[in-house]
Amino acid sequence: MDSLNRRMGALSAIPMGVVLLLAFIFPLGVVAGFSIMPPNVFDLGHLPDFSAYGQVIEQGYWTSLAWSLGLAAASTLLLFIICWPLAFGMAKVFNRFTLVMVLAVVITLFVSENIRLFGWVLTLMKGGLIDGYLKAWFGLELSGALYNAPVIVLGLVYVYLPFMLFPLAQGIAMVPDDARQAAMDLGASRWRVFIEIDLPLASPGILVGSLISFVLAAGALAESKLLGGQEVIVIADDIESAFSYGQNWPLGSALAMVLILIVGALAIFGLSRIDLDRIMGRAG
């Protein structure tokens, strides 16, 4: 019976396996294939050539990659700091009010990211919402709020907040109240409880939230384009340019592969350290 069950399990997995193969592995394979094609070709029928990777290194694309990873790391850290109290409230304090918070955060996702970011442009630009009021009320001028690196981080934090908040709340919900109370009874300070109880026990949620936010932010483009005025050129910008204006699919593919490898390695490393079944509430 056990072997039949295993066989049926494997057979049932075939449709999903085929979907994943076609929709996930195959496109990645095509990108990987193009990344080892000679420059400026539009099909895979050529001898492999690693010149696109050479271009990635020689032409200084690492600066864009460093910016993307740096901005993603900064925004992930900020997201963690901002979301922790909120997530803690949602998991332990707010009770029914949690639903209101969830709705408030989820509803923002109904509006396109570009429109929300353009809202920030209208708010922060010269003569915009904030500048206009500052001028009218205090005679002050807000200059230089847009088109710099910090405002890109603001955009990333704003857009990816739900992706950190919900896994974090899920993680914090896994921390047993008994453990916290026991620690406090034994004289632990709030800080000590945070460091020794909350953080380790909520770590699966922290890891998942950080991974999702980081991966999304590393590939983000709209924030640097709309808010940053391309003051900083991120790797996604270079990938888009290579595929479109550059008409150099191999270079675009090589840039994409470098990003995929870095982000993929981080994701595999992170996921290997947590038990996803536990955070999904399917323990046992």
Place this chain on the structure above:
Amino acid sequence: MRLTRRQFTVGTASGAGLLALGPMGRLAHAARNDELNILCWEGYNTDQVLGPFRSDHPGARVRAESGTSDPDMINKLRAGEVRVWDLINVNQPWARDQLYPEGLIRPLDKERFMPYFDNMLPEFSNPPYPLSFAENGDLLGMPQRYGPFSFVVNTDRISRETAENEGWNLFLDPAMQGRYGVLTYQNWNIIHMCLTAGLDPFAPVAGADMEQFEKVAGQIFGNARLLAGDLVQMNLALINGEIDAYFTGGTYTASPARLDGATNIRAITPQSGPVDGKGGVVWVELTSVVNNPDPSSLAPEFLEFVQRPDICHAVAFSEGTYNPVAQMGDDAVMARFSARELDAIQYDSLDEEMSRSLDYQVVPSYNELNTAYSAAKRG
């Protein structure tokens, strides 16, 4: 969880059912005389244009999708979507230099379409617009929207006269540091940076010329207040005083602001420049029939339909951006434009701006220039 034989059978059956739907879905699209798919710049995909065509062909499924750049749209065809699209609308150099040689478009019936050139403005009718034709004389696409494309200023801050006389040197003036933006239409930026560097973008660029290009590109990016790929964002920055000019722009980008009343936003064509004394560039869209293995008979019909005076006006003034059309040589078309609309597209100076502009062509050293451009943009 234990999986029973019954659960497995149910799962397999529903999977098979879904698969069976696939071929039926295809049957619905099989008849190609009642379907038309258009890949175009924004405007042709609006209700003002497609609505009347759909009324004329009530049984047909007419769909149009707008692209964000010429290369993006061409990439779709290269990636195998010649089977999907029936018409492609891109700027003038691509049809003759890339789409036709690569077998992605097919020639038009000259007997049917040549007469339409007679009603066009003199620039397009006498002789018929040369870039519409392949070197062997085949007619590859019909011109419609066009516009001079160089740069845009706020005339309250920089007068039209100063801007035209200074031309591209305006952006090298130290006084302009931090006072302009770059609209990152990359292929246009490259052409305009060549002109700023005193080079001919449509001739090979190498050696000392390439160094000059790198220097100018570095300077233009380095001194820019902001970079953006969105014309609305650029116009907004111009209107609210964040910048006084933007590098790369024309009637296409300035007209939406002008129609909204900001007539101090003006597209500028330099008085002089390095190529035959010209410093401006003009784009002309050509609409071509895609070499679809299963061609739609509606494709040439649509090309004729957009020559109708009411549709010419709709194409010129559809949502998004507003542009002159080659068919304005016909009085019946011209009569449809109001004075305000003509002012938005700077019709008063269109002739002289065209005479100071070069045709947008394929840039022979594009790959090398693009590499230098990308490096300069990263800073």
